[in-house]
Amino acid sequence: MQPDPKHILSFKTALSAGTIRAAADQLGLEPSTVSRNITALEKQLATALIERGRKGVMPTEAGELLMGYVHRQSGEMEALRSQLDALANMERGTVSVALGEGFLGDFSQSVLRPFSQDHPGVTYALDVGATDHVRDAVIEDKAHVGLAFNVAPDPRLKIIAQTEHPLVMICARGGRFDTGKTVDIQDLSRLPCGFLSKGYGVGAVIAAMEASHGFRARGVLETGSIAALKAFVKNDLGVTLLPEFVVAEDMQAGTLCTKHVSIRDFGLGTATLFVRQGRRLPLATQKLLVFMSRSLAALA
Amino acid sequence: MQPDPKHILSFKTALSAGTIRAAADQLGLEPSTVSRNITALEKQLATALIERGRKGVMPTEAGELLMGYVHRQSGEMEALRSQLDALANMERGTVSVALGEGFLGDFSQSVLRPFSQDHPGVTYALDVGATDHVRDAVIEDKAHVGLAFNVAPDPRLKIIAQTEHPLVMICARGGRFDTGKTVDIQDLSRLPCGFLSKGYGVGAVIAAMEASHGFRARGVLETGSIAALKAFVKNDLGVTLLPEFVVAEDMQAGTLCTKHVSIRDFGLGTATLFVRQGRRLPLATQKLLVFMSRSLAALA
DNA sequence: ATATTTGTTGCGCTCAGCGCAACGTTATTT
DNA sequence: AAATAACGTTGCGCTGAGCGCAACAAATAT
Numbered sequence: 223m224q225p226d227p228k229h230i231l232s233f234k235t236a237l238s239a240g241t242i243r244a245a246a247d248q249l250g251l252e253p254s255t256v257s258r259n260i261t262a263l264e265k266q267l268a269t270a271l272i273e274r275g276r277k278g279v280m281p282t283e284a285g286e287l288l289m290g291y292v293h294r295q296s297g298e299m300e301a302l303r304s305q306l307d308a309l310a311n312m313e314r315g316t317v318s319v320a321l322g323e324g325f326l327g328d329f330s331q332s333v334l335r336p337f338s339q340d341h342p343g344v345t346y347a348l349d350v351g352a353t354d355h356v357r358d359a360v361i362e363d364k365a366h367v368g369l370a371f372n373v374a375p376d377p378r379l380k381i382i383a384q385t386e387h388p389l390v391m392i393c394a395r396g397g398r399f400d401t402g403k404t405v406d407i408q409d410l411s412r413l414p415c416g417f418l419s420k421g422y423g424v425g426a427v428i429a430a431m432e433a434s435h436g437f438r439a440r441g442v443l444e445t446g447s448i449a450a451l452k453a454f455v456k457n458d459l460g461v462t463l464l465p466e467f468v469v470a471e472d473m474q475a476g477t478l479c480t481k482h483v484s485i486r487d488f489g490l491g492t493a494t495l496f497v498r499q500g501r502r503l504p505l506a507t508q509k510l511l512v513f514m515s516r517s518l519a520a521l522a
Numbered sequence: 523m524q525p526d527p528k529h530i531l532s533f534k535t536a537l538s539a540g541t542i543r544a545a546a547d548q549l550g551l552e553p554s555t556v557s558r559n560i561t562a563l564e565k566q567l568a569t570a571l572i573e574r575g576r577k578g579v580m581p582t583e584a585g586e587l588l589m590g591y592v593h594r595q596s597g598e599m600e601a602l603r604s605q606l607d608a609l610a611n612m613e614r615g616t617v618s619v620a621l622g623e624g625f626l627g628d629f630s631q632s633v634l635r636p637f638s639q640d641h642p643g644v645t646y647a648l649d650v651g652a653t654d655h656v657r658d659a660v661i662e663d664k665a666h667v668g669l670a671f672n673v674a675p676d677p678r679l680k681i682i683a684q685t686e687h688p689l690v691m692i693c694a695r696g697g698r699f700d701t702g703k704t705v706d707i708q709d710l711s712r713l714p715c716g717f718l719s720k721g722y723g724v725g726a727v728i729a730a731m732e733a734s735h736g737f738r739a740r741g742v743l744e745t746g747s748i749a750a751l752k753a754f755v756k757n758d759l760g761v762t763l764l765p766e767f768v769v770a771e772d773m774q775a776g777t778l779c780t781k782h783v784s785i786r787d788f789g790l791g792t793a794t795l796f797v798r799q800g801r802r803l804p805l806a807t808q809k810l811l812v813f814m815s816r817s818l819a820a821l822a
Numbered sequence: 823a824t825a826t827t828t829g830t831t832g833c834g835c836t837c838a839g840c841g842c843a844a845c846g847t848t849a850t851t852t
Numbered sequence: 853a854a855a856t857a858a859c860g861t862t863g864c865g866c867t868g869a870g871c872g873c874a875a876c877a878a879a880t881a882t
Contacts, residue, residue: 224527224599231523242860252841257860269606273663273802274860276848280663283616283804284606291602295595299524302591306569306584316583363573363580378879500879502573504583528870542829552872557829574829576879678848800848828879836871844863851856
């Protein structure tokens with residue numbers, strides 16, 4: 223067991239003050255208490271620490287060793303406090319976010335960039351995966367925050383914000399599928415189409431729609447990677463169905479364009495921002511959550 | 523103030539055990555106590571340290587910082603204990619000895635050599651000077667042990683051993699003063715003679731003798747350095763008066779020889795081994811004291 | 823829905839730890 | 853040499869910090 227800090231304080235004060243009585247005055251204690259504290263320390267370490275002498279006290283060799291230890295420890299403590307302080311002031315800290323595949327682009331641009339400007343010391347742990355993976359990561363406390371598409375309601379999750387997004391058709395700008403402003407469902411079902419796998423929220427929405435609308439697409443590519451999907455479309459090999467915000471960057475860049483499907487609220491899915499129910503979040507995470515919530519609302 | 527080690531123990535045990543209850547079992551405490559200890563820590567550091575959750579506890583970022591601190595501190599403590607242990611077992615330690623000028627040679631050979639063989643880790647602080655200087659060093663706790671010639675009795679000093687030594691005449695072997703086996707006082711008073719200054723015990727003895735025996739020497743050299751005195755004699759510039767053991771090494775080496783003075787107990791002086799009255803000595807010093815005591819007895 | 827396990831809180835109680843005062847020892851002063 | 857002062861230590865009560873016991877709210881597992 224470590225020595226009692228009160229004992230150590232008495233010890234170091236007695237040495238710096240020179241006498242036990244002076245130390246007692248300085249600490250607002252009685253000389254007897256200081257003496258007993260030091261004695262207790264000596265008993266615990268089984269060594270004499272001070273020489274009680276004619277004119278006050280002076281450290282033995284063991285006492286000087288202990289002084290060195292105390293000094294180092296005090297420095298460590300100071301460092302710790304400063305680290306904790308930095309954490310509390312959000313000068314440092316790590317927030318871990320689990321993202322559904324499609325959210326990476328928008329998150330980087332609309333959240334990460336401005337937030338990291340405001341809080342340069344904060345670091346991030348991003349975990350990108352399917353909706354199920356995101357949900358599990360949050361439930362198992364592997365991530366503070368989750369943002370995914372079509373997460374199933376769960377009592378263990380606390381929903382911070384939700385917005386609904388219809389699926390739109392994505393095609394290469396100026397490519398062979400870039401015709402007309404909208405596309406109807408019959409046309410769509412004839413086009414070569416890439417999908418996210420099931421397990422991904424968007425994939426589930428499409429699967430649901432195939433059941434309800436009797437819509438059956440020509441599935442040419444099924445993947446877990448949005449990047450693969452985009453590459454598929456950019457090379458004009460076919461089209462895909464995604465919420466619009468997923469390809470916002472590419473639309474700005476002029477490489478992709480979207481066609482709304484003629485059915486109202488076609489493939490409407492829900493983007494959900496959530497944390498684990500009952501979890502107390504670090505300050506940095508709380509702030510980030512506000513950013514993300516605003517960003518999500520801006521997408522609608 | 524440093525955190526209470528009991529609190530820290532509860533904290534680290536809770537984290538390593540995974541739950542507060544398991545930690546309580548492990549520590550032989552109640553869960554309530556462990557919980558309160560951790561809460562107290564959090565209050566002191568003004569930070570949440572653990573996330574109390576569904577299945578036990580897990581550290582927050584601040585908690586991990588504290589864990590690191592605890593780990594480092596524990597290492598420091600272990601190092602300290604090992605150092606103290608080494609000190610207690612005399613594997614390490616420093617003994618400080620104040621020596622009268624003449625004792626350096628014998629001390630190095632008869633004490634330091636065998637003692638440092640027995641205890642290789644022990645280090646030494648030697649302070650060589652006049653008798654008064656040696657006495658002051660011991661009284662003011664600048665040296666643990668003092669060994670000097672003709673120290674005045676002092677209630678603040680505790681005498682460990684004493685032996686008496688007559689002065690003998692020292693001359694260069696084969697030199698112009700190397701005649702006969704003994705020398706009488708008349709001859710001696712005609713020879714060019716080097717002395718230790720007053721303040722040195724030998725010097726005081728000679729001064730006393732000048733008064734009592736009416737002996738008056740031809741003082742050619744007065745110095746505070748035994749080495750200077752020896753050089754003076756070796757170069758055959760004159761003789762000097764010293765206790766025999768002071769030049770033991772040189773006699774072995776065959777560079778100096780001694781002549782007893784024809785008066786019985788000529789210039790009898792006392793070599794005294796002493797410490798400060800009431801001072802509690804470290805183990806290493808106590809052992810050395812035994813060595814020195816024996817060595818002194820062997821000189822007689 | 824019930825039962826189990828988690829951490830937390832309220833309530834007494836006990837003993838570690840404090841102040842007070844007296845003591846032995848040592849250095850300084852008269 | 854005696855008196856004084858200052859040092860650290862010890863004995864003795866007392867008080868409050870800290871513990872165990874038991875009941876509790878929340879969350880998970882069955």
